[in-house]
Amino acid sequence: MMDSISFIELNAFNVTLLFIVGFIGGMVSGFIGSGGAFVLTPAMMTLGAPGIVAVASNIAHKFPKAIVAALKRHKYGHVDWKLGIIMGIFAELGMLAGKIVMSGIKDTYGDTGTSLYVSFIFVVVLAIVGGFVLRDAYKMYRAEQAGADVHEHKKTRLARWVQSVRIPGTMMYFTSLKAEVSVLFIIPLGFATGALASSIAVGGFIGVPGMIYVLGAPALMASATELVIAFVMGLGGTLLYAWDGVVDVRLAMIILAGSLFGVQLGAIGTTYVKDHTVKLVMGVIMITVLFSRFFYIPGYLSELGLIAPITEGTHHLLKAVGDGTLALALLLGAVIILGALLKGMAAHRKRHEQLAMVDGIEE
Amino acid sequence: MTINPASLNKAIIYGAASVALYYLLFLYADKTIEWATLTREGQKIYFLMPVVIPFVFSLVHGAFTAYFWDALGMKPAAQNNGK
Numbered sequence: 001m002m003d004s005i006s007f008i009e010l011n012a013f014n015v016t017l018l019f020i021v022g023f024i025g026g027m028v029s030g031f032i033g034s035g036g037a038f039v040l041t042p043a044m045m046t047l048g049a050p051g052i053v054a055v056a057s058n059i060a061h062k063f064p065k066a067i068v069a070a071l072k073r074h075k076y077g078h079v080d081w082k083l084g085i086i087m088g089i090f091a092e093l094g095m096l097a098g099k100i101v102m103s104g105i106k107d108t109y110g111d112t113g114t115s116l117y118v119s120f121i122f123v124v125v126l127a128i129v130g131g132f133v134l135r136d137a138y139k140m141y142r143a144e145q146a147g148a149d150v151h152e153h154k155k156t157r158l159a160r161w162v163q164s165v166r167i168p169g170t171m172m173y174f175t176s177l178k179a180e181v182s183v184l185f186i187i188p189l190g191f192a193t194g195a196l197a198s199s200i201a202v203g204g205f206i207g208v209p210g211m212i213y214v215l216g217a218p219a220l221m222a223s224a225t226e227l228v229i230a231f232v233m234g235l236g237g238t239l240l241y242a243w244d245g246v247v248d249v250r251l252a253m254i255i256l257a258g259s260l261f262g263v264q265l266g267a268i269g270t271t272y273v274k275d276h277t278v279k280l281v282m283g284v285i286m287i288t289v290l291f292s293r294f295f296y297i298p299g300y301l302s303e304l305g306l307i308a309p310i311t312e313g314t315h316h317l318l319k320a321v322g323d324g325t326l327a328l329a330l331l332l333g334a335v336i337i338l339g340a341l342l343k344g345m346a347a348h349r350k351r352h353e354q355l356a357m358v359d360g361i362e363e
Numbered sequence: 364m365t366i367n368p369a370s371l372n373k374a375i376i377y378g379a380a381s382v383a384l385y386y387l388l389f390l391y392a393d394k395t396i397e398w399a400t401l402t403r404e405g406q407k408i409y410f411l412m413p414v415v416i417p418f419v420f421s422l423v424h425g426a427f428t429a430y431f432w433d434a435l436g437m438k439p440a441a442q443n444n445g446k
Contacts, residue, residue: 007396010389060413064421072429076439238414245402247413249395253388253420260421260428268432271439341437348440 007248008048017043018251019258021330022061026259028333030069030266032282033226034204037062039330040255041201042323053248056241058201060252063234065259066227072267073224080176080221083211084228086183087190091203091229092236094194102199109304116300119293121199126290129209134283136213140276159216176211176221189214190229197233204230205286212279219275223282269337272344277336285333292325370434377427384423388416 008014021043025036037058044054073079106114155163167182174181189210197203204226211222241247270278295318301307302315310318388395395416398409 007399010392060417064417064425068421068425235414238417239410242402242410242413243407245399245404245410247399249399249413249416250388250392252413252417253385256417256420257385257424260425261431264425264428264432265437268437268439344440345437 006050007053008044008251010250010254014047015254017047018254021327022255022258023262024330024334025255026065026069026262027266027269027337028262028281028285028330029065029227029230029259030072030263031223031269031337032204032278032285032333033208033223034202034230035285035330035333036259037201039326042326044251046323049248049251052241052246053251055201056238056244056246057248057251058255059234059237059241060247060249061255061259063231063238065256065263066230066234068260069263069267070224070227070231072264073227073270076224076267076271078221078224078270079228080174080217080225081228082172083174083176083186083215083217084225085232086172086186087193087207087211087225088229088232090187090190091194091197091207091233094191094196095198095203095233095237096194097191098195098198101195112300112303115296116304118199119297119300121196122293123290125196125200125205126286126293129205130283130286130290132213133209133279134287137276137279137283140274140279144274144276155216156213158214159212162214163216174215174217176217176225177215179216181215185214193229194233203233208282219278220270220273223270223278265341266337269341269344272348273340277340281333281336284336285329288329288332289326292322292329295319295322295325365436367434367436370430374427374430374434377423377430381420381424381427384420388420 018040021040022036025040028035040058040061041054044057045051049057070079070084074081102114102117105117109116162185163177163179163181165182165185167184170182170184171180172183173179189207193203193207193210196206204223207226207229208219208222211217211225212219217225238247298307298310299315299318302310395412398412402409
């Protein structure tokens, strides 16, 4: 069966589309630590790549992109390598567990069953975590508008509790947390990040909020550390898929061409923003992705015979709207990041000009 | 927008190297498909190609994109480490 896999024909349209989606996805990744996969995989499948090739090629472009972005953000002092590597190793285990669950569902309910399962996970995780992240971003924004000092990163009550627990023999110091935390709290977080990554391809939707709200890391450091986790997971995933011979290197490298431009820009963007902007972008993307899923669900339910059958035309229309909403999620994120970057650069330049003027008068 | 000449030179050098790599990729596109097919057929020696190729591309193309934005004046703000 494996031998029947065919790699798609490359033409100018395919290459341009993958380059652009790669660029936007890269920008979001450089900024919030993950993203892009949920648009890239469907985009490749729309162009005709079999599902497994799309997933494999996406992972093969993800690990080099993640390390380039992580090194960039390391220069800005955002990366906690120790936390990233430890979470990455357990994420790898989570990914394997996620794969087993997926195969089990596939064997029992077929492809539609797995699609429904993925949609269900999407909706539940994104509703809970996305809502929480967005509410937090809004609260920080309001406090800033009211003149409060939000420069100081505030830890949640949960994070303060996690940092207060002392379990002998498991304590480790992490620079991002500026505290010792028991590895026993990090293991389930890493595991969940990997399990989510293997089902919806975006583990960062658990990893980043987990590091912020459970462990107490600042959002900027959490999003940068997620890149290390993505690298460890991506490398492991690529080795597995490459062993099966299902990676289309051409596709992966075309996406990488665009995404490395985006990643650099997204990483530069983080140096101009405060913590709440990272949370805002993440929250907006998560909630938009959540809505996109509602358009797929009727199709799956009808295929499984759980609701009255819907026509082929309606099915295609709903899927197109769903894919469009996904693209919109990424585009929205990209617009907010670019806006923040340009605004930040203009303000920065103005400040420098004022300083230069003051210097000039003093001379 | 101010162009940074030092970064521009490096962007041109890495850009040329990146273009060369992508030219080779398109030239040997069929070969990459062949490697994948051979891997599926059991010749596992080729399985490292999808790991090595992305590493090489990300080194060269990553350096190019960094100098590219730098040359265009897209620089990070000084001192913001998320505090």
